[in-house]
Amino acid sequence: MAVSQRDQTLSLLAAANNHGDLAVKLSSLKQAKDILLAADLSLLSAELFPYLVELQSSHEPLVRKTLVETIEEISLKTMEYSPVLMPVLLTLLNDDDSVVARQTIVAGTHIFCKALDELALQFQRHGLVERWLEEIWSWMIKFKDTVFQIALEAKSVGPRLLAIKFMETCVLLFMPDNDSRGKITEVGRNAHMFNIIRVAGGHPVLDSVALQSEANRCFLVLLDLLSSSGGLPGSITISVVNSKQHVWQQCARLIRSDVCM
Incomplete structure (x- = not known):
């Protein structure tokens, strides 16, 4: 067969x-x-x-877009066999076709959320993280860093909007005491949603302090984008302003508690 x-x-x-x-x-x-x-x-x-x-x-852009969708579906269903596919996402993030680049950010966001959840789940259940998952996470870190650059520098509005949305997702995922589990599930397509509290006691791959620091950095970048909104396309400004209210509330609490430095 x-x-x-x-x-x-x-x-x-x-x-x-x-x-x-x-x-x-x-x-x-x-x-x-x-x-x-x-x-x-x-x-x-x-x-x-x-x-x-x-x-x-x-x-053909439609072939590349369909490839991204295929990689997403394979990775979400059987992630352990897909490390060889992860570099494709990194390459197509900067695709000349805006539709392909946007689809890559969407797919990568779903895989990013799934990888986080699997990292927490594996260690919780088995006390270890398998090598294939560490490899996927190393690609996801590169994905994250590249998407952040797109949020700050991209000339194409479509990918930039989704990159800003990804930064918002990182804030939601990495903030402590997150009460937005249902909202993020729509983004990550996960049955089990990652929460930073799950790795606060220690994890061989995920550093909860570093992840919370990343959330703080993302929030400050969003604030900077908002303060410079006069020089941004209208849709970018609207995207920042319309970031979920609970994100701003979470970050405001951290600022008041001197977590944001």
């Missing part, structure tokens, strides 16, 4: 990479995705994922 799935998926990925018709490319990639999501990736991922990664060089 695995051999048949492998051959079929190889044929579909070859069509997605090489066929001249866009409709055939997209249909082939979507069929390949369905097979991969249903298959035992422990038998197929090492052989097939490199062909999937090649699609990041496609000249």
